[in-house]
Amino acid sequence: MDVLDSVVIGAGQAGLSSSYHLQRLGISHVVLDSDPAPGGAWQHRWDSLTMRDVHGVAALPDSGSPGLSERRANVVVPAYFSDYERKHALPVLRPVRVDRVTDDAGVLVVHAGDRAWTTHTLVNATGTWSHPFVPRYPGMETFAGEQLHTAGYRGAERFRGRRVVVVGGGASAVQFLGELAPVTETIWVTRREPVWRTDDFTPDAGRRAVALVEERVRRGLPPASVVSVTGLALREQERAAELLGAYARRPMFSAVEPGGVRWADGSFEPADVILWATGFRPAIGHLAPLHLRSPQGGVQLDGTTAVADRRVQLVGYGPSASTIGANRAGRTAARGVARWLDGESLSTT
Ligand code: FAD
Secondary structure, eight states, rough: OOOOEEEEOOHHHHHHHHHHHHHTTTTOOEOOOOOSSSSGGGGSSSSOOTTTTSSOOOOOOTSSSOOSSSBBBBHHHHHHHHHHHHHHHHHEESOOOOEEEEEEETTEEEEEETTTEEEEEEEOOSTTTSBBOOOOOOTTTGGGGGEGGGOOOOOSSGGGTSSEEEEEEEEHHHHHHHTTTTTTTOOOOEOOOOBOOOOOOOOHHHHHHHHHHHHHTTOOOOOHHHHHHHOBBGGGGHHHHTTTTTTTOOOOEEEEEEEEEEEETTTTESSSSSEOOBOOOOGGGGGGGOOOOOOOSSSSTTTEEOOOOOOOOEOGGGOOOHHHHHHHHHHHHHHHHHHHIIIIHHHHH
16 A cells, blocks of 8 residues: 555644645645535534634635624535635545554554555644533433533524523633523533633734643643633623623532532522533544553644654644634644655654
8 A cells, every 4th residue: 555645634624724735845645534524613513603603714724714794604614615625626535534543663554444544644633523521420311301512502492491501611601601591591500710801802812822722732731722711701692691690600510410400508400401511622532542642641742743753743732723723733734744754754763
């Protein structure tokens, strides 16, 4: 089997940016993507999320931006990615779900069911969407109502008249409460006191927030969400929920019971739905055979290069888990791949 110069896993913003830059550098590669269609995680986001609701989707390299509008993000961004793949003739294969990446005598083998690709280098761009995180609480399995995670949210209307507990202190929880409170009763619980931004969000504050996550990843710690360090803000469309008291947060409950949730002090709230807006984790289980994790629990990176194996680049991970970060990481990763192919391998072996 021919050994490719590189394989990119994932065709979201990070994977497409990487593929674009690899192509510019003349590096032979394929992009393997598990989704049935272009769009990365955006194709799975809820229908009520419009391009005006999102923080902004950065333009892919050498392209205009998808812009702000009242149109659905889960339609606009997939169409934008699809045009981009076509315009630049990016070598995307789908649907291909990578199960594991192994090392065979110095060559990386990317396995997907009964198919396999061999490659000198790897750019992992698998995002977080396929790895939702739900914490464990006693009694969760006894709950008689419905439990769902952000990844399963499809809009507020189907919760009308059902009492919803929203769990989580991030931007998604704030958005859900904004949509749910006007149509039903809500209770908001978070582990920590939410951090509200008091000043206007400036590019400088954004850079400082990203630098904090960057520092964690440089030390090999599990990356924090970029949003968790930028703080929360209410937007115009959340003012109605604010007036209804939806953002009066309660501390985390200690147990789930069939009819609701209970706090350590004995108080109880009946609930029909628990919406776990508790975030995502990097979807990197398929890289386990490469032993990239540091003793601190995260993958230690030097830029986008895995310190434990410099053939591997991680993009859309930690500080680059935003559309603008993913764009830049794609360029850095392609240069990292080029450096390895140009002989870094010889100087480090
Ligand atoms: P994704 O878009 O998730 O793409 C990953 C791709 O990898 C997918 O196509 C998937 O099919 C594929 N894949 C996964 N596992 C495998 C596998 N094993 N084998 C093969 N393929 C695989 N960022 C912003 O900049 N602005 C925003 O407004 C914004 N809003 C957000 C709203 C929500 C609700 C969330 C959850 C995130 C938001 N983000 C936003 C973050 C942003 O969406 C991502 O960080 C960014 O799009 C980078 O995407 P990505 O390419 O890393 O991942």
